[in-house]
Amino acid sequence: MSASAVHSLWTTAAQQPVDSIPAPHIEYSQLAPMLIVVGAAVLGVLVEVVVPRKARYHSQLFLSVTALAAAFAAVVGLAATGHGTTKVQIAAMGAIAVDGPALFLQGTILLASLAAVFTFAERRLDPRAHGKHVDSFVAQAGSVPGGEGEQAAVRAGFTTTEVYPLMLFAVTGMLVFPAANDLLTLFIALEVFSLPLYLLCALARRKRLMSQEAAVKYFLLGAFSSAFLLFGIALLYGYAGSVSYARIAEVVDGSVRAIDPALAQTMGNDALLLIGGAMLLMGLLFKVGAVPFHMWTPDVYQGAPTPVTGFMAAATKVAAFGALLRLLYVVLPGLNWDWRPVLWGVAIVTMLGGAIVAITQTDIKRLLAYSSIAHAGFILAGVIALTPDGISSVLFYLAAYSFVTIGAFAVVTLVRDAGGEATHLSKWAGLGRRSPLAAAVFAVFLLAFAGIPLTSGFAGKFAVFKAAAEGGAGALVVIGVIASAIAAFFYIRVIVLMFFSEPKPEGPTVAVPSPLTMTTIAVGVAVTLALGVAPQYFLDLAGQASGFVR
């Protein structure tokens, strides 16, 4: 029973028989953000039980908004009190790291989720069903698509208010994910945010078959990948005899002090380490949607309810990249020479693959999906930089990207025809003539995706490429540049479609949303331009936040 057995939150219970169980030491204040959200999630479940159906929508909305806002406030508070810079520490007995990247990413995730909640709660877009406002979620998840059950549910005006607690749970997981400081926490967090997302994907009101299909695909592949991740965890544990990041890092770079024979034996076996590391990496790359683990992305993005897609696209990426950064910078720095070339390859195929396949897409949501893949590639370029600049650039990019994404998907929810959202590109023809404003806003987002100067997309891309170049990955920058050139092509295609082609007579209309979605879009545009024109403040923030606690 070495000391290593005791340090971990999870193993305190496993000591010799004692008269009193020492309670683990938890720094509640540092963990406040996560605790608030998870608490709200639990409350949300209770609300579903006790509050009458009529009041649920509002109470749930209120609950989740306040929770997220409060959590964000908590993050700001922590950051303000220097927990992100000077007072970084490992909380909850080594389970959770409270440091710059963690706080920055948690803040980003919370804001993104806040923006996303508004799109969740939008009830003006769909035509009223039987005089009742309806949102973009199915009336009753269990009912068969098109069956009597469904009609009855619609008639009764049911709404799936469970989405809010589900989302809050997901957010909890996402908050923990980039902060996780041992492999088990990492795994738990992964599952905690994955499972609700699987469900959320299945809850679209229109096109339910696609929605369910998306859920199944996402679920099966997700589970598959988490199995790999878990096996990787097992192997790493086998190698280092511990799941704690710090400990594994020590063992990996051989700075570990007390070496018992078992450890010595396993340490000798690099295969464990390398295979384990690779599998872990794969699990995370799946979540960020890097080639070749990306194939779920387009289908899921297309099938899921658009608000969920936006939420997923933004928040999941942030969380996953956070975890990836921590893994590579904290756990496996000793393995740079092994994983860097591999990531090079992944980054290259991701950038090019995403951009190239996107060229021929015909569905706006799939298009954005592929563009998100390409962007994952760009971010990876920053991850590879292996410098503080690299970290900060990635943080900045993630912040910038998530708002553009949510905004873009929010606009997608507005463009509708009889069959709900009109996501086929051909229907977007001439949108610029019908409603210049919406088209212009979407154009702004597209330009940001394309990385045109004076948008956040450019600032982010520049930061990442700069970091990569300084990190000695010049070739990667060149390829990235080429990829963005290819990518520019299809973003521009959409703009051409919207502005330069004649509107179709039976084309879709742009629904006028409630203030909720408007806020989301407005925030998206504001952040996009702000980060584009005057990114300095946020760059500073990311710069300060770029120190991992070890």
Added chain:
Amino acid sequence: MDNLIALLIAAPLLGAALLLCGGRRLDGAGHWVATVLAFVSFLFGTVLFADMLGKAADDRTVQQQLFSWIPVEGFQADVAFQLDQLSMTFVLLITGVGSLIHLYSVGYMEHDERRRRFFGYLNLFLAAMLLLVLADNYLLLYVGWEGVGLASYLLIGFWQHKPSAATAAKKAFLVNRVGDMGLSIAVMLMFTTFGTFAFTPVLESTGETSEAMLTAIGLLLLLAACGKSAQVPLQSWLGDAMEGPTPVSALIHAATMVTAGVYLIVRSGAIFNAAPDAQLAVVVVGAVTLLFGAIIGCAKDDIKKALAGSTMSQIGYMVLAAGLGPIGYAFAIMHLVTHGFFKAGLFLGAGSVMHGMNDEVDMRKYGGLRKYLPITFVTFGLGYLAIIGVPPFSGFFSKDKIIEAAFAQEGARAWIFGGIALLGAGITAFYMTRVMLMTFFGKQRWQPDAEGEEPHPHEAPRTMTIPMILLAVGSVGAGAFFSIGDRFVNWLAPVTEFEHPHPVISVPVITASTIAVLLVGAALAYAMYGTRPVPVTAPRGSLLTRAARRDLLQDDFNHVVLVRGGEHLTRSLVYVDHTLVDGVVNGTAAGFGGLSGRLRKLQNGYARTYAVSMFGGAAVLIAATLLMRAV
């Protein structure tokens, strides 16, 4: 006094500006404004001339620096003038003949609704031509050079609604551009060699550079001269240029502009003196053109084209003389001036004939006009006598001197060029006699014109006859006036140094043979056109005749080689640009599209396929990491 030089140019320039921008308001009086301004500048010219006569022979050169034109590091181009005997000669010729022709045009263009613009162009021409001869550096000369080109373009194509006219104008400009290319390269070469292109420094420092360089410059200048003065091989435009109104042909394409090439060569004498090879080239060009033009002149039935051929050949004489160096310069200029008189006169006569014959130009449809156009007949006749060089008319003096100079060389050259010059005199006599006979003598062969209107030949109005008379006076007396006591030679000597030619055979013999040759030519022409009736429709004629009618196939050559070739080239280039240059780009785009389409197929919608790709990816990942460690 010096400012007069600027005013000299300013006057016609002002006229051009007024008439071209003035709009309809000036339609009424415009032509008089122009004419007056032309005379004004002639007046200035005479004043300056008087002033110059007042000075000693060797410091008659006046320099006037107006303002710095293009000041760039290491590059000074000024708007500055140099008025010496040479340019003075031209000033008087240009403004004098120019004013007369303005006057003539008042009558000639009376019924043209675009008369105002015509006079605007004429004034523009005067200004440009004066700038050309007054400039004190080659760049400013180049400005005038192209300026006259523009004016000639506008005036040749004055009747733009006639496609032939528009084409002729374009052709003239383009051919001239080829020459201009030579001039501009020459200027650049001067700049790189001497660091300047002002006359005085360049011409004074010719000794400091290699002969090769000077030869190069000389040849380029010759190219320019060929373009402007319609010398072989750039002569083809002059014939077509007759599409322009007759006063234009008289002023620009006979008296002044076409002689600019001679001016250029004479002005650059110092360069040529130091570059014998270039000189030889000049002589050859002159000799060839001399015959070339003469032959064409023999074959044309269009009176103006016949005269154009003659102009070509006469300028050939001048160029030949200019190529002979100090022994020839003065005579070149002298012939230039006399030619200015009689050729302008001849053209105006032709114009008056056309004026009386419903603008008919085919001499085969003239005949017996001497009764109906007495003044024209007389003035034309005097011009005729002058050009063929009958003593004591002006042509005799100038041309005879040139022939003497041509004989004044060493070895075979003397005989070759002398012989050619002599032969030319004979042919000149032949074709001019032909023109004379076909137009004024013989039976009336008048034909109704396109509207079926019978011609009623009548003498032209006074505005037209007066200039003709004055020019006739010039063509009678000028030569004698110049040659008595070598007035003209001495006058020019300070600028173009002069040596007495020493012909290989004695002067009287040359003179005698010249007269003999021209008598033969005239007699021959009389035998052919004076004794038997002239058919109204041209006989097929000998091979040479037919070739000569087609400008000795020069145009056909141009058409086949340049025009056709050019069209093929451009068409194929357009194709290349579209398929190759553009194709590469579009091809890349298409390539990416195709690749995208193929990669897209992998996304086949089956979850298990996705799982496979994940599994494979994981395998690769693991393998790669292990590999990294292994290596």
Added chain:
Amino acid sequence: MSFPLLTATAALPAVGAVAVAAVPAARRTAAKWLALLFSLGTLALAVTVLVRFEPGGARYQLTESHAWIADFGVRYELGVDGIGVTLLALTALLVPFVIAAGWHDADPSPDSGGEAPAETKHYRWRPTQGFFALILMVEAMVILSFEATDVFLFYILFEAMLIPMYFLIGGFGDRAHAQGEEAAATQRSYAAVKFLLYNLVGGLIMLAAVIGLYVVAGSFSLGEIAAARASGELEMATNTERLLFLGFFFAFAIKAPLWPLHTWLPNAMGEATAPVAVLITAVVDKVGTFAMLRFCLQLFPEASKWATPVIIVLSLISIVYGALLAVGQRDIKRLIAYASISHFGFIILGIFAMTSQGQSGATLYMVNHGISTAALMLVAGFLISRRGSRLIADYGGVQKVAPVLAGTFLVGGLATLSLPGLAPFVSEFLVLVGTFTRYPAAGIVATFGIVLAALYVLVLYQRTMTGPVKEEVRSMPDLRVRELAVVAPLIALLIFLGVYPKPVTEIVNPAVEHTMSDVQQQDPRPDVEAAK
């Protein structure tokens, strides 16, 4: 802290753009006047800049410098040298004419005129406001890019100005297109996309170079980098410098455009309305050539010298090739576009001849080409708007029915073939001389461009203006007052600068001397002196 004149010059049109865009749909005319007003105001400011600028003074004047993005080492640094100020003035000068010339280009088309207002009401689509707002936006960005002395700032504008330009090309085209409105729309958007992608690719390649520059130099400020190089504390490895140079030059060569990267220009100029075409070739493209002088030569002198032979050859190809293709065109605007390619060849030739005549000539050329092309293209636009066709073959004998139009067209053409006495001659000759003194062969080849220029201009004039009057043009009205007011000043300017270019050369020369010293080049001395 004095009044930020340069910022103001760029800001005014930007503000104008917003203001014009805000004008309600119905008040079309108000929007036009507002736009014209703002452009004139900008012109006034530009003139002030011109006045405040002392030719003999410091290299960069009226400088402004503010912190911007410290993390990227980027500062908001402005300053103009002789070259910048000249082009700034040119831009400010041309835009009012562009606006005035395009007065009716963005009106709802007459054929759908009946329901045009209804349509606008239904779609809340305000083409007119958009058109003029975009033009002003372009002006703002171009002006700022001439002022930027910070590479990053310049790059941002270099890229950003593509977007409004792109909408101008793709969104507004000639009315009554030969193959009907539908085909026209597709061709337009093709042209717009081509324009954007070409320039975007160039820009992205440049982005890589910009980043590389930062990695090497650690700064984006022209001044700092130059100083560091001068003091020798910044050493660029030969290959690095060359790669970076290529990255920059590639982008500029696309913008300029240089053979074989030129094919976007004919499409863009052909499909866009004449004023927009002028905006492209006379204003926006100048940024490319300007940047070659400002950035390529200053930042990478060695690499510039290394690349010179190739670039000279390419520009010679551009000159001849562009001219020959111009001869082969059937479409008036495409013809002018190819002519411009030929002229850009001259400009680049002058820049890389590395002689003071060549570079002064090149700068002067940018100005003169701007004015002459504007004149020619705008008149061509008026002509096309009358007949509704861009095909040369559809015209003939116009001078008979519209003599003034024909006259102005001819003057524009003569300027294009750089006739002495008109402005372009001065610059063209300077470029030729400047080239000839160092590369005689190149000078001679370039001279062929003169002949070809005469060919395509005169052929164009003959086919459209002379000959018997075609039926379709018989009723063609002559230039209207507005149109004359647009063209006359340009022509006057052409004549003035042709006779008295001194004002411009005085401003330009010192700047050129600076550039020459940047690349450590002296003018070759005349043989005569060299011999001594």
Added chain:
Amino acid sequence: MNPVNYLYLAALLFTIGAAGVLIRRNAIVVFMSVELMLNACNLSLVTFSRMHGNLDGQIVAFFTMVVAAAEVVVGLAIIVSLFRSRHSASVDDASLMKL
């Protein structure tokens, strides 16, 4: 007995599970294969825990079971609803979205 053998077994199970995911059509069976993979992980975790003589691995294993259970809940819910709407649990039938 050499603990490494357990690892081999774990690896074997994991591979079998993976193969099942790749090969089988029925969503339920695919899902079961995933569970098999998870259990393979558990086995290896426990083995390592034993080898290292600390309890971390075993704790992780417990959590894995819980997670697996949760996955079953979510997964079955999704699969069942899919089955009800399509009357088939074949993952290959669920391929509306492609390309």
